[in-house]
Amino acid sequence: xxxxxxxxxxxxPTTRRNRRGRRTAAAARARRSLxxxxxxxxxxGFVFIALVLSFFGARLVQLxxxxxxxxxxxxxxxxGTVTVELPADRGPILDRNGRPLAESVAGRMVVADxxxxxxxxxxxxxxxxxxxxxxxxxxxxxxxxxxxxFAYVARRVPADRAVSVVNAATDAGFKGLATxxxxxxxxxxxxxAANMVGFMGTDGPLAGLELSFNHQLEGRDGSETYEVxxxxxxxxxxxxxxxxxxxxxxxxxxxxxLQWYTQRVLRQTVLASGGQSGFAVVMDTHSGELLSLAxxxxxxxxxxxxxxxxxxxxxxLTSPYEPGSVEKVLTLSGLIDAGKVTDRTRLLVPGQxxxxxxxxxxxxxxxxLRMTLxxxxxxxxxxxxxxxxxxxxxxxxxxxxxxxxxxxRTNIGLAGETAGLLPSQADWNGMTQDRIAFxxxxxxxxxxxxxxxxxxxxxxxxxxxxxxxxxxxTNAGDVVGTDVATRHRVxxxxxxxxxxxxxxxxxxxxxxxxxxxxxxxxxxxxxxxTAQRVGATCGCxxxxxxxxxAGFAPADNPRFxxxxxxxxxxxxxxxxxxxxxxxSKIMSFALRRYGxxxxxxxxxxxxxxx
Numbered sequence: 001x002x003x004x005x006x007x008x009x010x011x012x013p014t015t016r017r018n019r020r021g022r023r024t025a026a027a028a029r030a031r032r033s034l035x036x037x038x039x040x041x042x043x044x045g046f047v048f049i050a051l052v053l054s055f056f057g058a059r060l061v062q063l064x065x066x067x068x069x070x071x072x073x074x075x076x077x078x079x080g081t082v083t084v085e086l087p088a089d090r091g092p093i094l095d096r097n098g099r100p101l102a103e104s105v106a107g108r109m110v111v112a113d114x115x116x117x118x119x120x121x122x123x124x125x126x127x128x129x130x131x132x133x134x135x136x137x138x139x140x141x142x143x144x145x146x147x148x149x150f151a152y153v154a155r156r157v158p159a160d161r162a163v164s165v166v167n168a169a170t171d172a173g174f175k176g177l178a179t180x181x182x183x184x185x186x187x188x189x190x191x192x193a194a195n196m197v198g199f200m201g202t203d204g205p206l207a208g209l210e211l212s213f214n215h216q217l218e219g220r221d222g223s224e225t226y227e228v229x230x231x232x233x234x235x236x237x238x239x240x241x242x243x244x245x246x247x248x249x250x251x252x253x254x255x256x257x258l259q260w261y262t263q264r265v266l267r268q269t270v271l272a273s274g275g276q277s278g279f280a281v282v283m284d285t286h287s288g289e290l291l292s293l294a295x296x297x298x299x300x301x302x303x304x305x306x307x308x309x310x311x312x313x314x315x316x317l318t319s320p321y322e323p324g325s326v327e328k329v330l331t332l333s334g335l336i337d338a339g340k341v342t343d344r345t346r347l348l349v350p351g352q353x354x355x356x357x358x359x360x361x362x363x364x365x366x367x368x369l370r371m372t373l374x375x376x377x378x379x380x381x382x383x384x385x386x387x388x389x390x391x392x393x394x395x396x397x398x399x400x401x402x403x404x405x406x407x408x409r410t411n412i413g414l415a416g417e418t419a420g421l422l423p424s425q426a427d428w429n430g431m432t433q434d435r436i437a438f439x440x441x442x443x444x445x446x447x448x449x450x451x452x453x454x455x456x457x458x459x460x461x462x463x464x465x466x467x468x469x470x471x472x473x474t475n476a477g478d479v480v481g482t483d484v485a486t487r488h489r490v491x492x493x494x495x496x497x498x499x500x501x502x503x504x505x506x507x508x509x510x511x512x513x514x515x516x517x518x519x520x521x522x523x524x525x526x527x528x529x530t531a532q533r534v535g536a537t538c539g540c541x542x543x544x545x546x547x548x549x550a551g552f553a554p555a556d557n558p559r560f561x562x563x564x565x566x567x568x569x570x571x572x573x574x575x576x577x578x579x580x581x582x583x584s585k586i587m588s589f590a591l592r593r594y595g596x597x598x599x600x601x602x603x604x605x606x607x608x609x610x
Contacts, residue, residue: 081238082150082228084111088219089183091247093197093209095256096291096469100188101197102210102301107184108162110153114145116176124174128153131165143176149228153177156184185210187301192260194301195314196293196414196467206304207312209250212415212474219247251469253289253482258282261589262292266564269582270296273547274570279316280582281450282590285558288451288463288485290412291590316446317410317417321567323449324531325380325575326550327439330452331389332373333499334400337460337491340391343498345373346610349384356431360386360438363530363574375608378505378512380528382438389437395425397433403490404452405462406444412467413480420444439531450550450563453527456503457552457561460496463487500525501604504555507580511608514576517549517583521598522591525558526551526583528575533568544568549579553587556601560590 087109093102110132117124125140132154142151154162159179166177185200198208204218205211222244227237262280270278282292295315299307313319335341349369353360362381369381376384389397401407407422421443423432435441444452447465455462468481491499503525509515514528528549535542548565552558564579564586571578590596 080149080228081225082233083223083225084150084180086222086224086242086244087182088221088244089246090185090219091217091249093217093250093252095193095252095254095259096289097256098251099256100186101193101252101254101256103186103188104183105186106159107156107182108159108179109155109182110157110162110166111178111180112143112151112153113176113178114143114148114151117143117174118146120174124169124177127169127172127174128165131168132157132161156182158184189256189260190300190302191298192256192263193254193293194298194304195295195312195316196254197301199301199304199312208314208414209252212413212476213250213472215475216472217247217250220245250472253284253291253466253469254293255291255593258590258593259292259294262294262586263296263298265582265585266294266296267298269564269578270566270569272571273566273573273578275566275578276568277315278564278566279314279446280565280586281316281446281561281563282586283450283454283465283561283563285454285457285552285561286463287482288454288465289469289482290447290465290467291560292586293447293467313416314414316565317412317414318445320418320420320443320445321533321546321565322440322442322531323444324439324529324546324548325382325385326449326453326527326529326548326563327436327442328377328380328385329456329499329503329527329550330401330404330406331385331397331437332377332502333456333460333491333495334397335388335391336373336498337400337495338392338396341373341388343372343374343502343606345388347371347373347376347384347387349376349381349387351383353383353386353434355386355434356429358431360434370610372607372610374502374505374604374606375511377499377502377527378508378608380506380513380530385438386434389433390430392433395428397437398422398425398428400490401436401442403462403488404455405448405464406442406452408448410445410447410451410465411478411480412447412465413472413474413478414467415474415476418443418445420448439529446563446565450561453550453563454552454561455490456496456499457525457558458496459493460489460491461487462490500555501606503527503551504604505606505608507551508603512576513574514549514580516577517551517580519553519584519588519591522553522587523555523599523601523603524551524553524584524587525555526580528580529565530574545574547573547575547578549575549583551583551587553591554596554599554601555603556599559594559596560587562587562590 089104092100121143128139129136134154162179169177198210205214222242224241226239227234266280278296280294297311299311349371351367409417409419451465464486466482466485471481471483473479506512506526507514507517507524517526531546532541533544550563552561562583564582
């Protein structure tokens with residue numbers, strides 16, 4: 001029988017067997033509690049981690065100490081750092097109303113991972129050279145670089161084209177190509193203002209405003225450096241970013257619509273006359289702002305290589321020429337201001353005038369004529385102008401021409417501008433003055449001459465021409481723009497008024513030589529120009545001509561000055577018949593566009609003969 005023990009607290013007897021069972025159960029419960037505890041799990045985890053670290057440590061010692069060359073190769077091929085450029089957006093070039101003449105649009109750069117492209121580099125280089133028009137050998141070098149994970153293949157590629165080429169390469173089985181953001185320069189109006197705006201080459205700006213204001217437009221590129229591993233960026237790896245700073249916009253005074261129209265009229269005029277080239281300038285009379293600066297031939301700024309280099313310059317600024325009879329406006333305005341003559345001064349104009357060992361003729365044969373000074377302008381008499389200019393005192397004519405801006409650059413902000421040629425006082429003599437008086441033996445640029453005529457329109461005050469709104473600094477450090485425009489009086493208001501009335505007679509169909517320059521509904525003041533050209537090879541007058549027309553309207557309250565020039569026309573026309581109609585079209589468009597109402601004034605009836 002089992003041995004009985006004293007009763008427990010419950011009153012039930014306790015046997016030895018029960019006590020042993022209880023001890024066994026308690027031990028089992030303790031063992032189960034120990035196996036599931038956190039300290040045990042941590043000890044097991046630490047042992048496992050120590051084993052793994054020991055394995056990698058041994059391998060690292062092997063690579064660094066035993067096989068260091070192999071380690072370097074492995075590191076270069078599987079990881080490292082990559083630095084990529086973060087391109088800045090180039091500032092836009094805008095017209096006076098904020099419309100873009102040049103802007104940066106979405107583009108892509110094509111880049112490569114040489115580790116992945118090296119094996120098929122020659123084949124891939126041929127593929128890319130054909131589709132992206134890049135140099136085969138440069139591309140091959142980029143694709144075949146050793147110990148590198150990044151190389152540029154092409155920059156500033158239109159986004160759709162770049163993505164299409166990379167996708168095509170992937171479909172063809174090539175690996176390692178990708179695209180990144182890289183703004184592309186766009187010229188939305190193609191040839192509109194192209195000679196002035198300029199264009200970008202593969203290595204930067206090559207002409208026009210793009211070149212002159214590159215420091216302002218280009219901004220500053222940024223960069224990003226990050227870690228890569230196994231050909232991919234490490235998501236939590238170290239990286240540093242230097243942000244890009246976009247370029248600043250350049251606001252011009254150009255009116256895009258007026259520029260477009262002026263270019264089309266100019267092109268039609270040059271082609272119809274069989275001319276070689278031409279340009280047209282439209283100025284705001286009071287502010288001096290250039291609303292249009294048109295050249296022909298021109299080119300598409302989006303594809304400049306398709307046109308000859310000579311067509312990409314702004315001839316209105318870079319190509320000097322002799323202005324011819326438009327110069328008479330300056331000569332006789334100065335003579336009136338000096339008190340030597342008036343618009344009604346009577347002259348006897350002979351059929352020819354001796355000047356040293358030369359003889360001056362008029363464009364039309366005649367005997368002795370009885371002309372007023374107004375008649376000299378209306379009929380564009382070289383003889384009458386030269387004879388009148390002999391009333392100037394020593395150095396007076398040159399001083400007036402300098403005041404009008406001749407012999408000096410306009411400095412509107414375009415590189416390559418010519419100052420023209422105004423003979424020095426030491427080279428000035430009677431023969432020289434006779435010829436300069438009617439526009440020969442002196443050279444100008446188009447904007448320079450337009451600003452001179454505008455001085456008369458502006459009541460005798462010359463305002464320096466401006467191409468940039470506000471203020472901007474060129475790469476050369478010149479500060480230009482409407483905010484720094486200068487003004488100075490050249491001739492009196494009375495002299496400018498008398499000259500204006502004389503110029504009104506030029507377009508009078510009864511007495512003037514340019515009735516085709518009239519603008520219906522408005523009073524126009526203008527002047528023709530026909531000048532002999534100097535040949536490049538002989539250095540002498542070669543029988544070719546520069547024809548032009550300059551004027552302003554409304555003549556009694558001028559709003560715009562327009563100057564049209566055609567080089568080497570072959571149809572036998574002069575300034576009145578070739579450039580006059582172009583002036584009329586451009587001026588009419590400008591007046592309508594800006595809502596300038598006719599003043600209701602009547603044209604001058606100054607006597608032209610006596």
